[in-house]
Amino acid sequence: MIKFNIAQWRAWAPGLESVDDWQAWSRQPTVLASSDAAPDVSFLPAMQRRRLSRLARMAFSVGWPLAEGLEHLPLVFVSRHGETPRTFDILSDLAAGQPLSPTQFSLSVHNAVIGLWSIMRGETSEMTALAAAGDGLEHGMLEAAALLAEGAPAVLLLITEEQPPQAYAEWIDDVPFPYAVGLLLTPGDDWQLSLGSAGDGSASEDSPRAQWPHALNLLRTLLTPQATCQHAWKNRVWTWQRNR
Numbered sequence: 001m002i003k004f005n006i007a008q009w010r011a012w013a014p015g016l017e018s019v020d021d022w023q024a025w026s027r028q029p030t031v032l033a034s035s036d037a038a039p040d041v042s043f044l045p046a047m048q049r050r051r052l053s054r055l056a057r058m059a060f061s062v063g064w065p066l067a068e069g070l071e072h073l074p075l076v077f078v079s080r081h082g083e084t085p086r087t088f089d090i091l092s093d094l095a096a097g098q099p100l101s102p103t104q105f106s107l108s109v110h111n112a113v114i115g116l117w118s119i120m121r122g123e124t125s126e127m128t129a130l131a132a133a134g135d136g137l138e139h140g141m142l143e144a145a146a147l148l149a150e151g152a153p154a155v156l157l158l159i160t161e162e163q164p165p166q167a168y169a170e171w172i173d174d175v176p177f178p179y180a181v182g183l184l185l186t187p188g189d190d191w192q193l194s195l196g197s198a199g200d201g202s203a204s205e206d207s208p209r210a211q212w213p214h215a216l217n218l219l220r221t222l223l224t225p226q227a228t229c230q231h232a233w234k235n236r237v238w239t240w241q242r243n244r
Helices: 019-027 054-067 084-095 102-106 112-121 136-149 214-222
Strands: 002-012 075-078 127-130 155-161 179-197 228-233 236-242
Touching: 002 054, 002 136, 002 214, 019 214, 054 112, 054 155, 054 179, 075 112, 075 136, 084 102, 112 127, 127 136, 136 155, 136 179, 136 214, 179 214, 214 228, 214 236
Parallel strands: 075 127, 075 155
Antiparallel strands: 002 179, 155 179, 179 236, 228 236
């Protein structure tokens, strides 16, 4: 069991930016219509903005305000699928016999977002990029908790997923729409996260797969008086509990 505080949060999805937007969605969650909308990152210089994919823009849009005024802020970036659209474009060029762009490749790797974050903020604190399964949120939380236990006064946790190209639809079905969730975590005991397994009483082995990604389910919990939420993935059962 790990304990921590969620000092602040921010989230973005097409058409959902403010707390009121997310509260309305949380009351009646629906799959958002396909959209090319991207978050506003006008706080970055134009030359830097041009390098950012929508995935990176989503991460920056929720993370930058949470990091405002904080120095030496460790970052944990989580994305199961990463820069899938950019990678698909590279593969398409390769299949067509087109020359490949070194810049496109360098920005497609999984740790590109934290590299850009480090450069643009001049941040040299520890940063980690994770590509976990459907419970990447929880694995990211474990990494963040370890940093807090080592003495970090705060840790920024970003969970971001982009809508994959249609060619991947048969294999990727866990991204209902593009989204990003940012959590500013600090030491404390307002929240706790525990891990159980199917069959040990935490949940049944037939626990249904969550309708929404874990990060969006946690966000719904943050916006209600609900004290707990439970996420099952394979044989792992994660329980989030609000203590205050």
